[in-house]
Amino acid sequence: MKAQLTTRAWALIPVGVGINVVGGVLVTTLRLPLYLDSIGTALTGIIAGPWVGAVTGVLTNLVLGVTANPTLLPYAVTSAFIGLGAGFMARWGMFRSLPRVIVSGLVMMLIATLVTAPISIFVFGGVAGTGVDAVRGAFSALGSSLVASVFQSSFLVEPFDKTASALLAFYAAKSIPLRFRPPFGRLSLPR
Numbered sequence: 001m002k003a004q005l006t007t008r009a010w011a012l013i014p015v016g017v018g019i020n021v022v023g024g025v026l027v028t029t030l031r032l033p034l035y036l037d038s039i040g041t042a043l044t045g046i047i048a049g050p051w052v053g054a055v056t057g058v059l060t061n062l063v064l065g066v067t068a069n070p071t072l073l074p075y076a077v078t079s080a081f082i083g084l085g086a087g088f089m090a091r092w093g094m095f096r097s098l099p100r101v102i103v104s105g106l107v108m109m110l111i112a113t114l115v116t117a118p119i120s121i122f123v124f125g126g127v128a129g130t131g132v133d134a135v136r137g138a139f140s141a142l143g144s145s146l147v148a149s150v151f152q153s154s155f156l157v158e159p160f161d162k163t164a165s166a167l168l169a170f171y172a173a174k175s176i177p178l179r180f181r182p183p184f185g186r187l188s189l190p191r
Contacts, residue, residue: 008182009048016040016056017063020079024064024072031131034161037064037072041079042086042108042169046095047176047185050087057083071129078115082162085111086169090188097190101170105163112162113154120150132157 019040027036037060045053057079065073085108089095094104120128120136126146127133132153139149173181173189181189 005052006048006182008180009044009052009184012044012048012182013052013056013059016044016053017060019043020056020060021063021067024060025068027131028064028068031134033131033135033157034164035130035132035157036161036165038079038082038108038112038162039165039168039172041083042165043172045083045086046090046169046173046188048087048182049184050084050091052182052184053083053087054080055083057081069129071124074119074123075116075128078112078119081111081115082108086166087184090184093188095166095170095173095189101166102163105166106159108162108166109154109158112158113151117147117150117154121147126150 017040020037023036023039026032027034038057041053041057041060044056058076061072061076061079065071065076086104089104089107094100094107120126126136126140126149135153135157136149139152140146144152170189173185176185178186178191
């Protein structure tokens with residue numbers, strides 16, 4: 001972990017948080033049935049390592065929870081797992097080609113769903129005050145149970161959200177010149 005927390009990595013954390021906050025505020029303001037608040041988390045995980053991604057994710061939820069939507073605070077755990085997942089997948093070479101990036105986005109979707117669903121169900125009763133609540137409500141209105149509607153809405157929304165986040169993070173990471181990347185990012189991406 002200490003090897004990942006270089007000066008360049010520390011400098012990337014606020015950039016990642018800023019990217020996430022812009023995406024999160026945009027989604028909250030427009031009540032979109034997406035999240036778009038993990039692009040910066042994935043980016044920092046890809047180029048600086050899993051622990052830097054996790055820190056970026058947690059700080060994002062703290063900032064968004066205090067400034068935009070307090071219901072986002074418990075989801076800091078989800079963001080940490082997304083950062084860890086993106087970082088470990090980058091370590092394993094999953095951000096070296098477009099097909100692998102898409103698979104990484106789907107893995108991030110599974111991580112997010114498995115961590116988020118219990119929080120949504122047990123902390124918020126399925127309604128967390130985000131645009132995805134409309135999708136959950138539609139599944140509930142169609143007769144799905146609370147647990148089923150939470151998972152159904154996640155499996156409908158998350159593949160688009162996390163795959164888009166993974167792709168945007170990948171292209172952003174690739175655009176950073178090699179000499180400016182932290183050591184982790186020099187190895188985790190194609191040259």
